[in-house]
Amino acid sequence: MWACTFGVLFALFLAPGSRIGGCEGQLSNDTCRNETCGRAFDPYSPLVLCSSLPDAFVECDGPADFSGNASQAELLGYGCTKFGGTKYEEVQHTKVQCRCLPDIECYGDTEFLRGNEPCVKYSGYNFLVAFIYSVLLGFGGADRFYLGYTGHAVGKLITLGGVGVWWIVDVALLLSGHLTPEDGSNWDRYY
DSSP states (O other): OHHHHHHHHHHHHTSTTOOOTTOTTTSOOOOOOSGGGTOOOOTTSSOOBGGGSOGGGEEEOOOOBOTTOHHHHHHHTOOBSSOOOSSGGGSOEEEEEEEEOTTOOOBSOSEEEEEEEEOOOBOSOOHHHHHHHHHHHGGGTHHHHHHTOHHHHHHHHHTHHHHTHHHHHHHHHHHHTOOOOTTSOBOOOOO
């Protein structure tokens, strides 16, 4: 036994790739981490389930966009058919595709689905900027240009904010949450 242990150490550090007689099976370069090779999970081993690794050791993609393709999202079991929402109840939640970082040893598949991520996307629109544009330059359609409503913005510019009425209505719509970015994204967070 000791001869094999020292022989294994010799093989690892001094002569990589060499074989040691009588010690077969003790020096293993096995990368199999799941049941496909007959390996069973041992809860007392130092290997943690890959899907249970902390977020610091895992890299996840954003929510998959299946807008207009609900059958694909249903078939795969994950993905968003609608993004955004102003209230928590309006926002869909989904699992996301994750993978372990390189050189992290764990048990199970290194690519897996995880979490209950909100179907929210951010495009760089800031509520405070939109509100300042609406109050100070709303008569010229600056708020609508900023939010991506170019056609409405041109009409608002030509009519000088609908002679002030459209300007006031847009400030109220913005404050009530009914005027949001045109692409359906949510407001960027401040933190």
